[in-house]
Amino acid sequence: MxxxxxxxxxxxxxxxxxxxxxxxxxxxxxxxxxxxxxxxxxxxxxxxxxxxxxxxxxxxxxxxxxxxxxxxxxxxxxxxxxxxxxxEGQELEEDEYYIADLLGMSVVLEDGQEFGTLKDVMETGANDVYIIDSAEHGEVLLPAIRECILDVDLEKNVMTIHLMKGLI
Missing domain, CATH: 2.40.30.60 (RimM)
Incomplete structure (x- = not known):
């Protein structure tokens, strides 16, 4: 961190x-x-x-x-x-993270399969969009919503995601 x-x-x-x-x-x-x-x-x-x-x-x-x-x-x-x-940073609510802690995080699918690495976070207003660098799919844009982001483990540096239809 x-x-x-x-x-x-x-x-x-x-x-x-x-x-x-x-x-x-x-x-x-x-x-x-x-x-x-x-x-x-x-x-x-x-x-x-x-x-x-x-x-x-x-x-x-x-x-x-x-x-x-x-x-x-x-x-x-x-x-x-x-x-x-x-x-000096602000206290975070549950399921809130500092962007600096997310960058470089390994991204895996819900079945445990490697998907890529979180490269950047785009702040759009409604919700953030995670930019994932995937060897198989190139750059993937994933909305940072509960339906897509299943778990974030800062200690293991791993994010577990669900890909909704039409994202790739």
Whole structure:
């Protein structure tokens, strides 16, 4: 399991005083109101940035960091990821998982037959869609619904699925 969870990506600057627009990669952008800091992936290291102010604009979060008061201090980090330690993550409900924990998971059919590997998760709004890389079927899109996802075993790193008619 990952020690860090991605909470957003810096898309661009906002104004000239060092604020940034962030595309949230969390289900609840309001979560930024509860965070004291984030870890910025600078490309070479993780830099801890204390959050001074949080605002919301459309589907973006506007963040102001302590000690970052100039557009030139932050502009070079456009496109960079923001992370938090796992222990700062939200409590999950039953049958909820962090995407980071699912990626790379082995996928098997309900009869135990190997099917593929979970390569990515597409967030569509209604329900997530799991992108499974299958040697036999290529890329398979599977809706993350109870009828299709029978079991997720994080300890064994295995997901058991049911393929509905018409999926492959």
């Amino acid at each position: 990952e020690d860090l969870l991605k909470v957003g990506v810096i898309t661009t600057t906002h104004g000239v005083r060092g604020e940034v627009k962030v595309y949230p990669t969390t289900d609840e952008p309001e979560r930024f109101l509860e965070l004291d800091y984030v870890l910025l992936d600078t490309g070479r290291e993780l830099r801890k940035l204390e959050i001074k102010n949080v605002k919301f604009f459309k589907n973006l979060v506007i963040l102001k960091f302590k000690g970052v008061d100039n557009i030139n201090d932050i502009e070079k980090y456009k496109g960079r990821d923001l992370w938090i330690p796992r222990e």
